[in-house]
Each structure stands twice: as structure tokens, then as C-alpha cells.
Amino acid sequence: MPLSQKLGPYSLLACAMLVSACGGDSNNNDQGTPTSSAFEICSENITYxxxxxxxxxxxxxxxxxxxxxxxxxxxxxxxxxxxxxxxxxxxxxxxxxxxxxxxxxxxxxxxxxxxxxxxxxxxxxxxxxxxxxxxxxxxxxxxxxxxxxxxxxxxxxxxxxxxxxxxxxxxxxxxxxxxxxxxxxxxxxxxxxxxxxxxxxxxxxxxxxxxxxxxxxxxxxxxxxxxxxxxxxKEKAAPADAYFSYPVARTHAYKHDSPYANQLASCVYSNQFVEPCNIVNVLPFISQDTNPDPIDTIMDRVLVSHDWMAANFEAYLRAQTHNDFVELLQSVTAIVISYDIRPAFYAGYIGAIYLDPEYLWLTSAQRDTINETPDYRSNFGEELNYLSPYRYVKNNDYAGQYIEIGNRTNRTMENMSSNLARLLYHELAHANDYYPQSIHANIQGPTLKEEYQRRYEANAMTSDQLNIRYPLTSTEMYGLAN
CATH class of the missing domain: 2.60.40.10 (Immunoglobulins)
Known part of the structure; x- marks a missing residue:
């Protein structure tokens, strides 16, 4: 019968210029992934x-x-x-x-x-x-x-x-x-x-x-x-100059009737992707659409490996009593949620955010579909010989409850919300730093690659102005970073 990385394509330079924060947030405490040989071979055969x-x-x-x-x-x-x-x-x-x-x-x-x-x-x-x-x-x-x-x-x-x-x-x-x-x-x-x-x-x-x-x-x-x-x-081999040089998960547009359904994957998450898509007439910013329901407009741009990821994301947006995320999402071209994304990141040349579904599961069955491979940054601090503990609090208590993955326990939208909110604020801060809504009408293109280079060379981003006004001067912190 015929049924007989992740950020690999991004060099360190690309992380600095193209993938902001190279993932932003991490909540995985695993100390890296030691490797060994392949699985032992079973003594018996299996039949189907x-x-x-x-x-x-x-x-x-x-x-x-x-x-x-x-x-x-x-x-x-x-x-x-x-x-x-x-x-x-x-x-x-x-x-x-x-x-x-x-x-x-x-x-x-x-x-x-x-x-x-x-x-x-x-x-x-x-x-x-x-x-x-x-x-x-x-x-x-x-x-x-x-x-x-x-x-x-x-x-x-x-x-x-x-x-x-x-x-x-x-x-x-x-x-x-x-x-x-x-x-x-x-x-x-x-x-x-x-x-x-x-x-x-x-x-x-x-x-x-x-x-x-x-x-x-x-x-x-x-x-x-x-x-x-x-x-x-089996997947297509990636071209030598592909943005994603390794196979990525198969994904699909959550809304099959979206006007962008046919180009979402090829424009934002494919190992055949070589050049960014046209920002004007192929995949513009969400702010440049005119759908009367702003959340429907956002969901037109959601690409997923599993439908539950988008369904939970939409439910979360509609449950918010403020419109922070609806407003901040206007500065992205797409939202990708897939089981193989870890950590989350923002891609400046593409204008999309990529979310780790660990932040979105509500049922244990949904959690089962998520790849548990640790965040590749998990052991980056080992040589520094110290820890940087942190916690997010609400009413002087932990803002979100940790649920042991070995137990079959669902979680509430409220418990999911605190972790997802901090992730979205982080990644969407990058998107709005690179391309705030105030410049969308004047984007020249033809792709965000050219737009990014113009803004980078002119020190036009908010983060550039912050660094000019309040430069980083600590020798000790530079030493730790090195």
C-alpha cells in the first residue's frame, strides 16, 4: 500500500531583521532536548x-x-x-x-x-x-x-x-x-x-x-x-532560497469562503515561499478591508492546522470587553496557528504573526494535537548560571492556572485568556512597531520587504525612536547579552 526548523530558515541576522524577538514569549521549562538513537525495533510485526x-x-x-x-x-x-x-x-x-x-x-x-x-x-x-x-x-x-x-x-x-x-x-x-x-x-x-x-x-x-x-x-x-x-x-522539497527551508505543517484557511483562502498558505506558511506577496492587491493589512464585522475580517486571515485553534481564537476575541486586540490586529496580514509552531513569532517581511496553540487549547483532546517539542530557547541561559523567575498576577494571585499535562483536565476560557493576552500584546507590539495603521495608506510596496527596508534605513520605527531617545548604556547588561 502507498502508506508504505521551525525557524531553521531564519539566520541570526534574519532574526534581528525579519523575525522580531524570534518568538517573543516562552513558558516551557524544559532544559533542552537531548537526543539519542532511533526507537528499538519491536520483536513482532503489526497487521492492519x-x-x-x-x-x-x-x-x-x-x-x-x-x-x-x-x-x-x-x-x-x-x-x-x-x-x-x-x-x-x-x-x-x-x-x-x-x-x-x-x-x-x-x-x-x-x-x-x-x-x-x-x-x-x-x-x-x-x-x-x-x-x-x-x-x-x-x-x-x-x-x-x-x-x-x-x-x-x-x-x-x-x-x-x-x-x-x-x-x-x-x-x-x-x-x-x-x-x-x-x-x-x-x-x-x-x-x-x-x-x-x-x-x-x-x-x-x-x-x-x-x-x-x-x-x-x-x-x-x-x-x-x-x-x-x-x-x-511526502512533501515538496524547499527551494534553496525558501523562507522556510524545512517542511512545515499542512495548513488551511479556517474560513473556506474567505477572499484570501487560496493565497494564505502560499503567502505566509509554505516551504515553497521565496518572495513576499504583494501587499497592495494580494494580501494587504487587515485594516485595509471593509468587512462590517471587524472580527469576521480578522478571521478571514486565519490559517490553521486544526480548526479548533481558530474557533477558540475567535471565541476569545468575541469575549473581550475591550477592543485592544481587534485594534492591534489591524497591523497584520495574517494569523497562523499550527501544531508545529513553537515558539510564537512575528515575521516582518510577511506581516504575519505565528501563534503557538499551547496558548489556545480548552479541552484535553485539543491539547493532544499539540507538538510538545520544547522551545528551542529553553536552555539558552544555562551558561549564565542563574535563573530569571517571573510571574503574571491578578488580584495578587497567579493570573493563570498551570494544568499538568499528564492529567486529563480541561481549562476555562478565563484561565486560557491570561496567557494568551500576554502573548498577543507581545507579538502585536512588534507588528504595530513595524507597520502602524498611520502608514498603511501610504505603503508603496510592492511587498513588505521593500517597505521594511525603507523604514529600517530611515530609523522610522517606534522602537528606533525609543532607542535614540533612551539608548541602552549598561555595560553589564551588554555583557550578559553577549
Whole structure:
């Protein structure tokens, strides 16, 4: 069957000139990502069940689905890779499930009861239009191991998995292995320093490939295990002068009827992106649109890997009693929210902000879709031999509650808001420093690259004026920075 970085393109100079703050904020305390060899190979093989249809689409289904156990169904186009095609899943019958990756080839879900479930997938693109249905049955099971979660990922990108706690306890004697495959490919840079959360890098594949891992553990005197399926997709190689020199996650416009839906990804988040898009007639600032609802106008510019990210972002904007963020967002061209963005950053030549979805999840199922690879800046301060603790407070208490990721706990919009607000103020300060609304009518273009260079050479940015008026003079601080 045919299913047989992040900021890498930005040099230090580019970080100074093109990506403001290179991510801005970080709330990850991980001390870096030590690497090791690939996963050990399992001693046994894995087999899949194949559900045929009347079209060229088949479904790869698991042999066993159980209540409260993560599972998946994979839509497979025989003899074809998935690049250039779109997938859309819907649940047709059974108790309603939270589906957090409906635009993926891999439908991940957790049955909530031992009943029958049916799903429909629509596949389109490249002269293909297919609609098929598939059904599964979940039964009951005790003391099951649960891995979050089956998913699709592009080749050569970072990834993570996580074993759930059982009744608030971490399973013991955890081990991982990868089932043998005939493609001679393997995950690399495997980090098992936290055995409940392996980190790794997907291989460079020549065609879409399905990989399966197995975790084994002991709990309550029993040996338990679970499998997880990872579909690694083939992507186009990046041109030598691409802004993003490595494959980035597959993304789509949240609003399919947006006037910018067809150009958002190619203009702001693609490894084929070489030159910025025209700021006047292709992707202008949000302030230059005339939609009567300002939040609808903003959502026209949202590009996501998972729809829940945009839905939560929109709900947050509409819940605000002030219009700070609606106003500040007028100085961006797009908002990108994707599972592979960490840390958040602002790109001056593109005019877009890129948000880490860790700031936006509300349910544990949503959190499962986020890559846990640590912020690459996590260990930058080790050689300085000191810590810089900080906290954000409201009414003399922590402004946001930390929720341990091993526990299946949802969070409220209020708890999400405090962390998201500080991130947005930070990144949007960059956007409004580079291109305040007062200059939008006079932008010459043709792209923001030329506009940025003009403003940079003229010291026209607010931050330039701040530095001229109040220059930094501390020798000690310059020494620490060096």
C-alpha cells in the first residue's frame, strides 16, 4: 500500500531583521532536548485491517477499539500520495465524539462508550472527488494504556507522543519500540529522557508512509500496552532560497469562503515561499478591508492546522470587553496557528504573526494535537548560571492556572485568556512597531520587504525612536547579552 526548523530558515541576522524577538514569549521549562538513537525495533510485526470501498479509497482500521482508549481510522488513496488533496471527516452515528483533526488523513478519536460509530470522509483535489463511509464498534476494557495520539505529520518535522496517567498515576516500567517496516526508514533524534513523552523527528520519506509504535507498561499488577499510528507524508522539497527551508505543517484557511483562502498558505506558511506577496492587491493589512464585522475580517486571515485553534481564537476575541486586540490586529496580514509552531513569532517581511496553540487549547483532546517539542530557547541561559523567575498576577494571585499535562483536565476560557493576552500584546507590539495603521495608506510596496527596508534605513520605527531617545548604556547588561 502507498502508506508504505521551525525557524531553521531564519539566520541570526534574519532574526534581528525579519523575525522580531524570534518568538517573543516562552513558558516551557524544559532544559533542552537531548537526543539519542532511533526507537528499538519491536520483536513482532503489526497487521492492519483494511476496509475496502467502491472507489479507490480504502480505510485502515484497528483490530480493536475500546471505550476511553484513543483510536484512529486512516483514509488511504490507493497508489497515491495525499499531497494536494484535502480531507474532511464527519461523524454520522454513535454517541457524539470530540473530533479535533477533521481535516487530516488520520481521524483520531476516543470512543466514549462501547457502541457502534460511523464516519464519513470527503476527499477532493487533483481531479478527485470521493465520499465514503466507515463504521467501527468499540467494546469495554479495563486498565488500558492510552497514547495520545495517532496523527498525520509531514516528513522531517519534530513530533511528540504522550502516555496518559491512569487514575492520576503514571504507569510504571514504560518501554517503547517501533514495529518493523519494509521501507528502511526510522524516526531519528529520539529523546526518551521523559519516558511518558518521547520526542523524535520524522524521516524523509519518498512516498506517504505509515509507521506504528508500541508502548508497554505495568499498572496494578498487569502488563498493558497500546499502539499508535503515525502517517508521515511526502512533501515538496524547499527551494534553496525558501523562507522556510524545512517542511512545515499542512495548513488551511479556517474560513473556506474567505477572499484570501487560496493565497494564505502560499503567502505566509509554505516551504515553497521565496518572495513576499504583494501587499497592495494580494494580501494587504487587515485594516485595509471593509468587512462590517471587524472580527469576521480578522478571521478571514486565519490559517490553521486544526480548526479548533481558530474557533477558540475567535471565541476569545468575541469575549473581550475591550477592543485592544481587534485594534492591534489591524497591523497584520495574517494569523497562523499550527501544531508545529513553537515558539510564537512575528515575521516582518510577511506581516504575519505565528501563534503557538499551547496558548489556545480548552479541552484535553485539543491539547493532544499539540507538538510538545520544547522551545528551542529553553536552555539558552544555562551558561549564565542563574535563573530569571517571573510571574503574571491578578488580584495578587497567579493570573493563570498551570494544568499538568499528564492529567486529563480541561481549562476555562478565563484561565486560557491570561496567557494568551500576554502573548498577543507581545507579538502585536512588534507588528504595530513595524507597520502602524498611520502608514498603511501610504505603503508603496510592492511587498513588505521593500517597505521594511525603507523604514529600517530611515530609523522610522517606534522602537528606533525609543532607542535614540533612551539608548541602552549598561555595560553589564551588554555583557550578559553577549
Amino acid at each position: 485491517s483494511i476496509a475496502d470501498t467502491n472507489s479507490q479509497l480504502t480505510f485502515i482500521v484497528e483490530h480493536h477499539y475500546a471505550k476511553d482508549k484513543p483510536g484512529s481510522i486512516i483514509a488511504n488513496l490507493n497508489q497515491q500520495d495525499s499531497i494536494g488533496k484535502t480531507f474532511l471527516w464527519q461523524q454520522i452515528s454513535g454517541p457524539s465524539l470530540e473530533l479535533t483533526a477533521v481535516n487530516s488523513q488520520v481521524l483520531a478519536f476516543t470512543p466514549t462508550s462501547n457502541q457502534d460509530y460511523a464516519f464519513k470522509v470527503t476527499v477532493s483535489g487533483d481531479n478527485i472527488s470521493i465520499e465514503e463511509m466507515v463504521s467501527i464498534t468499540a467494546d469495554s476494557a479495563d486498565n488500558i494504556l492510552r497514547i495520545n495520539s495517532d496523527h498525520q505529520m509531514v516528513n522531517r518535522t519534530d513530533a511528540s507522543l504522550r502516555i496518559q496517567n491512569i487514575n492520576g498515576q503514571v504507569p510504571e516500567n514504560i518501554s517503547w519500540c517501533m514495529y518493523p517496516s519494509d521501507n528502511n526508514k526510522a524516526f531519528t533524534n529520539v529523546d526518551l529522557s521523559d519516558i511518558t513523552r518521547p520526542l523524535f523527528v520524522a524521516p524523509n520519506v519518498d512516498t506517504d508512509q505509515l509507521f506504528s509504535l508500541k508502548a508497554t507498561a505495568s499498572f496494578d499488577g498487569q502488563t498493558i500496552s497500546d499502539d499508535v499510528n503515525l502517517l508521515v507524508t
